[in-house]
Amino acid sequence: MNSDLAWLKEPVARPDENAARLAAERQAMLIKPPGALGRLEALAIRLAAWQRTPKPTADRVRIVVFAGDHGVTEEGVSAFPQSVTAAMVNQFARGGAAISVLARTLGAELEVINLGTVEETGSVPGVLDLRLGLGTANFLRGPAMTERQLAEALRAGRDAAARASSAGIRIFIGGEMGIGNTTAAAALGAALLGETPEALAGPGAGLDTEGVRRKAEIIRRALDRHGSYLADPLEVLRRLGGFEIAALAGAFVTCAQRGLPVLVDGFICTAAALAAERLCPRVSGWFLYAHASAEPGHARMLAALDGKPLLDLGMRLGEGSGAAVALPLLRLVCTLHAGMATFEEAGIAGKSS
Numbered sequence: 001m002n003s004d005l006a007w008l009k010e011p012v013a014r015p016d017e018n019a020a021r022l023a024a025e026r027q028a029m030l031i032k033p034p035g036a037l038g039r040l041e042a043l044a045i046r047l048a049a050w051q052r053t054p055k056p057t058a059d060r061v062r063i064v065v066f067a068g069d070h071g072v073t074e075e076g077v078s079a080f081p082q083s084v085t086a087a088m089v090n091q092f093a094r095g096g097a098a099i100s101v102l103a104r105t106l107g108a109e110l111e112v113i114n115l116g117t118v119e120e121t122g123s124v125p126g127v128l129d130l131r132l133g134l135g136t137a138n139f140l141r142g143p144a145m146t147e148r149q150l151a152e153a154l155r156a157g158r159d160a161a162a163r164a165s166s167a168g169i170r171i172f173i174g175g176e177m178g179i180g181n182t183t184a185a186a187a188l189g190a191a192l193l194g195e196t197p198e199a200l201a202g203p204g205a206g207l208d209t210e211g212v213r214r215k216a217e218i219i220r221r222a223l224d225r226h227g228s229y230l231a232d233p234l235e236v237l238r239r240l241g242g243f244e245i246a247a248l249a250g251a252f253v254t255c256a257q258r259g260l261p262v263l264v265d266g267f268i269c270t271a272a273a274l275a276a277e278r279l280c281p282r283v284s285g286w287f288l289y290a291h292a293s294a295e296p297g298h299a300r301m302l303a304a305l306d307g308k309p310l311l312d313l314g315m316r317l318g319e320g321s322g323a324a325v326a327l328p329l330l331r332l333v334c335t336l337h338a339g340m341a342t343f344e345e346a347g348i349a350g351k352s353s
Helices: 003-009 017-029 039-051 071-075 083-094 098-106 147-166 181-193 209-229 233-240 243-258 267-279 298-304 321-339
Strands: 061-067 109-114 127-129 171-177 262-264 287-289
Touching (some): 071 181, 083 109, 147 171, 171 243, 243 262, 243 267, 262 267, 262 321
Parallel strands (some): 262 287
């Protein structure tokens, strides 16, 4: 491994078992039958262990959206032109995009990072410009990224997660924007899981049946081209990924190393989470999975990560939107856990032994 990437192998933080024990004891004393709140109870205990407190919170949240274009779009794998990526970056910052509305409504901090759009975004307040190139290269013809670009994309994610951790953020949400990135995510998933492209390729932003078939064929040809390198997860990410997917992977690894819980969004973010787990085993112990994407390959990635999504609403927007929609559920988990009375406080007899 490149010495610049040695940080990927740093140890993952350990959850606080004592905080988990105290949270479990509190759950057992709340005025409800044991297990009556189902998965919400386990979520409260898990958050307590992560946040090292018997009464966790989900108040301080940062959403970081990474953007970048993909060279493989020249193969006709997207229903939209690459110009949409830069246009959406502008909308993220100006408040018109779905994730902007959600962040504003939820009181979550929003950070937008441009890692490489083909078109100029201009000087937009609120966008951190870290462009590594005019999008990635076409992975059907060669590696999507150079070694330097991959290292810098991973580092951009690492730095974003470090900023969030240092600021006292309680939950980190990663988002993405990049026309063509469902193709990159499906290719990553196929390579990392040993699955067929057909099992992971979906409509993305609106491909018809023939478009999905073409996408799967492009991925198959790319896997054949890069096949001898795909035993190494770092090479899989470099050859088939995107700037924003690599940055997400770097952010997720760093969150786990720093003990910052991650609420993982949909298909693209789960591909990054899978890559992060392969790069630094056990980081997924710090992940919650927000929702089940309508993309057909998402369920296979979740299964590989033993991920149980909190919501299933048929969403496939990306941007971190599914994770933002799931955030109120985590806030309710924390509120119930901290705010409900115990049997003793309420003067109610508990369950007889």
